[in-house]
Amino acid sequence: ADMREIKSFVDDKVFKTVPRASAKYTPMSCLWVRKWKGKEVKSRLCVRGFLDPQKQHVAKHSSTATRLSQRFPVSLAVDDGLELEQWDIGNAFLKGFTFAEMKRMCALFGITVPDVERQVWIDVPGNVWWILSKLGFFKDQLRHCNHYCLELLKAMYGLVDAPILWSIALRFFIITGVHGLPSRYDENFFYWLDHSKEFN
Numbered sequence: 001a002d003m004r005e006i007k008s009f010v011d012d013k014v015f016k017t018v019p020r021a022s023a024k025y026t027p028m029s030c031l032w033v034r035k036w037k038g039k040e041v042k043s044r045l046c047v048r049g050f051l052d053p054q055k056q057h058v059a060k061h062s063s064t065a066t067r068l069s070q071r072f073p074v075s076l077a078v079d080d081g082l083e084l085e086q087w088d089i090g091n092a093f094l095k096g097f098t099f100a101e102m103k104r105m106c107a108l109f110g111i112t113v114p115d116v117e118r119q120v121w122i123d124v125p126g127n128v129w130w131i132l133s134k135l136g137f138f139k140d141q142l143r144h145c146n147h148y149c150l151e152l153l154k155a156m157y158g159l160v161d162a163p164i165l166w167s168i169a170l171r172f173f174i175i176t177g178v179h180g181l182p183s184r185y186d187e188n189f190f191y192w193l194d195h196s197k198e199f200n
Contacts, residue, residue: 001040001042001043002032002043002045002127002128002131005043006045006135007131007135009094010132010137012091012094012095014094014152014154014156015122016150016153017135017148017150017151018148019032020141020146020147020148020149021073023053023121023151025053025119025121026053027053027122028047028048028051028121028123029047029123030046030047030124030125032044032045033046033090033154041123045125045157046157047120047156047157049159054116054120055063057116058118058161059102059159059161060161060163060164063111063167063188065185066188068185069185069186069188069189072189079089084106090164095164095166096155096162096168097164097165097168098153098154099144099154100119100153101166102161102168104166108145109168109171112193120151120152121149121150121152122152123149126145129145145167147195179192180192181193
């Protein structure tokens with residue numbers, strides 16, 4: 001389970017290895033949160049976000065769909081005999097935008113963000129270095145891992161700005177990738193027009 005979790009970090013390019021001496025802030029510690037999910041163990045690597053020295057200076061508001069927006073599709077489905085689907089996106093926060101892309105995306109959607117260069121360094125549990133070595137991500141000898149830390153390129157679980165980075169990435173994909181239209185009443189409610197039909 002730990003291997004699967006760290007592999008998702010590597011695949012989504014969430015962090016890079018840097019010498020500990022290059023970190024401008026004290027690296028934040030991380031911990032494993034493990035629980036049973038069916039017959040398998042689910043591991044989640046979480047940073048202790050309360051240690052984040054920038055937590056008061058970053059955008060953290062991430063809106064959710066209103067109750068009306070949640071009931072509207074259900075009502076339409078009942079009236080028109082439509083099927084409803086619910087999707088779950090695995091490791092969602094790791095698929096958000098990088099800190100470097102954040103300001104550009106926020107400007108695109110008219111979201112005001114504090115003028116701060118987001119920088120995060122983390123310390124990980126010892127077995128993470130062993131896993132990174134097995135994945136070929138950490139090339140130095142394991143006895144030297146204490147001289148390194150990880151610099152985050154994206155938000156991860158535990159950071160206050162992880163939800164907004166993810167929601168902006170999802171919004172960008174829906175609007176530009178599949179051409180969804182956000183409702184003027186709720187920015188988290190999207191719809192598509194069928195241009196093949198004529199409206200009177």
